[in-house]
Amino acid sequence: MAQRKVESLMEAGADRVAVISPHLTHKLRALLQAKRIEHRPRGYQQGDLEGAFVVIAATDDPDVNKQVWQEAQERHLLVNVVDDPQHCNFFVPSVVRRGDLTISICTGGQDPALSARLRQELEPRFGREYAAFLEMAGALRDRVGRELSGRARSRFWNALADSEILALLKQGKRQEAKLLANDILAAHVLKAKGRGRREIPSLQDRQSEA
Numbered sequence: 001m002a003q004r005k006v007e008s009l010m011e012a013g014a015d016r017v018a019v020i021s022p023h024l025t026h027k028l029r030a031l032l033q034a035k036r037i038e039h040r041p042r043g044y045q046q047g048d049l050e051g052a053f054v055v056i057a058a059t060d061d062p063d064v065n066k067q068v069w070q071e072a073q074e075r076h077l078l079v080n081v082v083d084d085p086q087h088c089n090f091f092v093p094s095v096v097r098r099g100d101l102t103i104s105i106c107t108g109g110q111d112p113a114l115s116a117r118l119r120q121e122l123e124p125r126f127g128r129e130y131a132a133f134l135e136m137a138g139a140l141r142d143r144v145g146r147e148l149s150g151r152a153r154s155r156f157w158n159a160l161a162d163s164e165i166l167a168l169l170k171q172g173k174r175q176e177a178k179l180l181a182n183d184i185l186a187a188h189v190l191k192a193k194g195r196g197r198r199e200i201p202s203l204q205d206r207q208s209e210a
Helices: 002-011 026-033 062-074 112-125 129-147 150-162 165-170 174-192 203-209
Strands: 018-020 038-040 054-057 078-081 094-098 101-105
Touching: 002 026, 002 054, 002 094, 026 038, 054 062, 062 078, 094 112, 094 129, 101 112, 101 129, 129 150, 129 165, 129 174, 150 174, 165 174
Parallel strands: 018 038, 054 078
Antiparallel strands: 094 101
């Protein structure tokens, strides 16, 4: 549990993470050797929270967790006692990340197991193709801003999301996906300029041509 919380903090950009524990997992030991975390090889002691900004208590000792909560309250710190929503002033959601796509699931601390289960269900649904899709969309953003405006811009983004690009990316056909994205944009630019509408070949047509 502590390892997962450390990983979440680091993913969120924490630049100084201290772990107070007599023991470390193999992963945490590797992070320590890489000098990415600090380690105090003992149990919690009063005063350990000095200088902290966010505190997470992930021990299996209710008395220790209560002491951490009390010190955090006295120091007006953000504190999360795992599996104890009554002793939390913030909650850590389960997160699915695919590049710039972030899907956050939170049960308000009432059922962390449900939150984790939903994350596990969503992970295979949203594959790496979503990261590639957003990377591709980001590369087009400046051009879209220059060549389209108002409703035309909105129509383009909806068309891009509704297109077969994700299917192509899932199949590893990145170049075809890029060509299709540019075709969709070109068609919307032409339409916005009153030059008619270009037909966008479907995935089935492209596969037949190949």
